[in-house]
Amino acid sequence: MTLKELNEKRGRLVTQAREALDAIKANTDEARAGELDARHDAIMADFDKIESDIAREQRMVAAEERINRAAEEERKARRPTGEDTEQRGQSDGNKTEYREVFHKFLSNGATLDALNEEERKVLRAGVVADMEKRVQTGGTNTAGGYTVPVELQNMLVKAMKAWGPMYDGNIVSELNTSSGNALPIPTTDDTGNTGVAGTEGTALTDDGSADATFGQKQLEAYDFNTKFVKFSWQLAQDSIFNMESLLADLLGERLGRLANAQLTTGTGSSAPNGIVTASSLGKTAASATAIASDELIDLLHSVDPAYRQSPKVAFQFNDLTLAAIRKLKDGQGNYLWQMGDITKGQPGTLLSYRYYINQAMANIATGNKTVLFGDFGKYWVRKVGAPVIGVLRERFWPDLGIAGLIRFDGELLDTKAVKYLAQA
Numbered sequence: 427m428t429l430k431e432l433n434e435k436r437g438r439l440v441t442q443a444r445e446a447l448d449a450i451k452a453n454t455d456e457a458r459a460g461e462l463d464a465r466h467d468a469i470m471a472d473f474d475k476i477e478s479d480i481a482r483e484q485r486m487v488a489a490e491e492r493i494n495r496a497a498e499e500e501r502k503a504r505r506p507t508g509e510d511t512e513q514r515g516q517s518d519g520n521k522t523e524y525r526e527v528f529h530k531f532l533s534n535g536a537t538l539d540a541l542n543e544e545e546r547k548v549l550r551a552g553v554v555a556d557m558e559k560r561v562q563t564g565g566t567n568t569a570g571g572y573t574v575p576v577e578l579q580n581m582l583v584k585a586m587k588a589w590g591p592m593y594d595g596n597i598v599s600e601l602n603t604s605s606g607n608a609l610p611i612p613t614t615d616d617t618g619n620t621g622v623a624g625t626e627g628t629a630l631t632d633d634g635s636a637d638a639t640f641g642q643k644q645l646e647a648y649d650f651n652t653k654f655v656k657f658s659w660q661l662a663q664d665s666i667f668n669m670e671s672l673l674a675d676l677l678g679e680r681l682g683r684l685a686n687a688q689l690t691t692g693t694g695s696s697a698p699n700g701i702v703t704a705s706s707l708g709k710t711a712a713s714a715t716a717i718a719s720d721e722l723i724d725l726l727h728s729v730d731p732a733y734r735q736s737p738k739v740a741f742q743f744n745d746l747t748l749a750a751i752r753k754l755k756d757g758q759g760n761y762l763w764q765m766g767d768i769t770k771g772q773p774g775t776l777l778s779y780r781y782y783i784n785q786a787m788a789n790i791a792t793g794n795k796t797v798l799f800g801d802f803g804k805y806w807v808r809k810v811g812a813p814v815i816g817v818l819r820e821r822f823w824p825d826l827g828i829a830g831l832i833r834f835d836g837e838l839l840d841t842k843a844v845k846y847l848a849q850a
Contacts, residue, residue, distance in 0.1 A: 429483055433769050436476045440765050443469040447753060463753075470749060485588075582813055582830065585678020590686025591782040591802075592701060592836070597738065598689075598805045606647030606810045606833055645808040647833045648697060650688070652680040654818070654827040677815065677830040683786075689807060689836040690786035701742075701805050702787065702795050704838035708845025714792040717747070717847070719754040719762055722797065725847045726777055729800045733843045734779075738803035741781035746789050747796050751776065792849055800844030808835045 427435070446466040450459050527545045587594040603609065624630070655676045692700035708728030711721050726734070733739060743751070752763045766772040773780055779799070788794035810833035818827045838844060 427479070429480065429487075429769075432476055432480045432483065436473060436480065437765075439469050439473040439476065443473065443752075444761070466753070467749065470752060474745070481588075581674035582678050582681070582815065585674050586682035586685060589679060589682025590690070590786060591742065591784055592689035592786075592805075593682065593685045593807065593834075595807070597740070597782060597802055598807050598836075599738075599803050600807045600809055601645070602809050602811075603647075604811060608647075609645040609808060611643050611645060611806070611837075611839065643837050643839060645806065645837055646835045647808065647810045648688075648835055649831065649833050650681070650684055651832075652677050652684075652830045654822075654829045655680070656822055656825055656827045659824045659826060673815075673828060677813075677828070681813065681830055681832055685832065685834060686784065687786040689805075689834075690784055692836065694837075698807075698834065698836035699838065700836065701798065701802070701838060701844060702846060704805075704841060705795075705798060705800070705844040705846045706841050707848060708799065709847045711796075711847060711849050714850045715790060717750060717754070717790065717797065717849075719756055721847060722751070722754070722762065722777060725797060725799050725845060726779070728845045730842065733801040733804075736801035736803055736843075739801045740779055740799070741776050742784045742787060742798040742802075743781070743796060744785050744787045744789065745783050747787070748781070748783060750790060790849060794849050795846040796849055797847040798844055799847075801840075802844065804840040804843035805836060805838045808837075810834065 443466050446462045446469065450462050454462070527541065527548045530545065531541060591597045601609075622631070655673075688698045688700065690700045691702050692698035694700075694703060709721050709725040711717055729739075748763075752761070754762045756762060762777055764775045764778075766774040775781070784798075787798070788796055790796050814831045816829060818829070821827060
């Protein structure tokens with residue numbers, strides 16, 4: 427289906443789902459209500475799949491555009507000019523590129539024997555260039571390993587963001603540093619202080635009662651890795667896929683889930699202080715197995731209005747919790763959840779606020795912290811350099827092993843900025 431067709435089907439599914447819920451009246455018998463409820467859930471499952479298809483199609487379009495731009499830039503870079511044209515003729519059009527050599531290197535079992543002398547020089551030059559670009563990480567590859575092209579590194583970071591909101595600088599605040607030294611950050615909470623009325627001719631009070639109180643939190647640099655992603659040399663030879671995209675998906679999925687989980691529920695002990703761990707209680711639900719619409723409203727208003735005006739204020743919960751929230755209505759029968767318009771870049775909303783799906787958050791069950799609300803810009807993610815990626819061939823010969831490593835930390839600098847709803 428085209429993007430237009432997918433969006434049209436998406437809209438029809440939402441209409442059908444609402445019709446199913448609206449058909450449940452106070453006098454509807456239990457069997458019929460259960461049937462309508464099941465129909466609603468089935469429709470919304472189709473809706474989720476359509477949303478996934480739309481996102482995948484958009485990523486595909488973006489990837490194709492990126493590859494086309496890169497190809498065009500390469501053609502421009504190889505295009506001879508002036509007096510060089512006469513000397514070089516068409517030779518630059520056949521110039522050996524690092525990416526092509528790297529693919530050949532992988533598809534032949536990651537052995538240098540498959541490369542001629544010119545290709546080996548290109549591979550070595552590319553490795554040096556890549557290492558210079560990411561020297562800030564302080565990491566080097568083991569003997570027999572080769573760093574991958576920087577293009578893959580960039581694709582990897584994008585893939586990581588797709589697996590959870592907490593590594594995305596558009597949702598949280600991020601701080602990129604070139605080294606992993608401990609980074610102390612001063613904090614203060616001045617929301618309880620105000621000015622006072624003055625009297626003409628009376629000196630200003632100077633008793634220290636209005637002095638600012640500062641604290642300190644520290645951002646570390648914790649090391650995480652993907653473990654090795656192994657695949658056969660036959661696959662490297664025979665695959666019809668773009669190898670860089672394939673590797674970016676494999677490594678990005680692992681690193682993305684790991685980073686999002688740590689930044690969500692990390693304990694703060696030899697690990698990031700996750701947003702759920704660091705946030706404070708905003709509302710306790712009456713039920714251990716359900717959420718009421720009024721409880722979401724109470725959670726929203728447990729956060730100071732100043733934070734609710736932040737450009738990064740939002741809800742977070744996992745997909746099963748969203749499924750339960752979609753069925754909630756206010757006192758006038760209006761759904762709390764409102765569908766957005768992906769064609770106009772308008773996301774779905776809850777109580778007029780954005781929400782993000784975070785699969786690292788707990789399901790609705792006894793004692794779990796199931797919903798977050800607040801200013802996620804107060805949560806800082808410290809990223810050290812860029813991901814380091816390497817290929818290891820001797821250890822897994824004749825197959826290949828590729829792994830990614832990252833360093834990061836996370837901390838909520840203002841615990842009043844984000845509150846959670848806990849089940850009874």
